[in-house]
Amino acid sequence: MNLATRLLIALAGLSGALGVGLSAAAAHITGGNLTTAAQFLLFHAPGLLALAALIAVGAVHPIIAQVAGYLLVLGLVLFCGDLSRRAFAGIALFPRAAPTGGVLLMLGWVLVAVSALLRVRG
Structure with missing residues (x-):
């Protein structure tokens, strides 16, 4: 996989981490706890599916990406x-x-970014 693709995946991970932080801040400011919880579950579900697909095609470092996925699940x-x-x-x-x-959750998304930047052996 080329550097541009790995960078794109890394930026998606950074976006996920920032999105978690901003959503948590918004929940505290507006008090929409249940809405925030529902949105987090709905938004992270396709992210976890995509992460599994990225692991399957070798686009990310498999061990780091798996740890990232389980951190995301535990965070959720x-x-x-x-x-x-x-x-x-x-x-x-x-x-x-x-x-x-x-x-x-933020750590999980950062690890998604790291998994894309590290070269996959093979």
């Missing part, structure tokens, strides 16, 4: 789980669950 569980529980039950999943999930 914590972030969306906490926002949803707060919306439905009025209590947190556990202290700092949403921020921890948000950090994991």
Whole structure:
């Protein structure tokens, strides 16, 4: 894969990380916790499918991309789980669950970018 394609994937990862941060800030400002949780799940689902496809075709470093994918899933569980529980039950999943999930989501997206920039052996 050429450098331009790897750079494009890396920029998508950076966009995902920034999108998570801005969405979390918006949820705090507007209080739309359940909407934010639903959007995160819906937006990350195709991203995870695309990441699996990128791994399958060898476009990204497979181990780093797999770690990124599982970080994204764990981040979604914590972030969306906490926002949803707060919306439905009025209590947190556990202290700092949403921020921890948000950090994991951002880290996952950064690792997507890193997986595209590292050369795949083969």
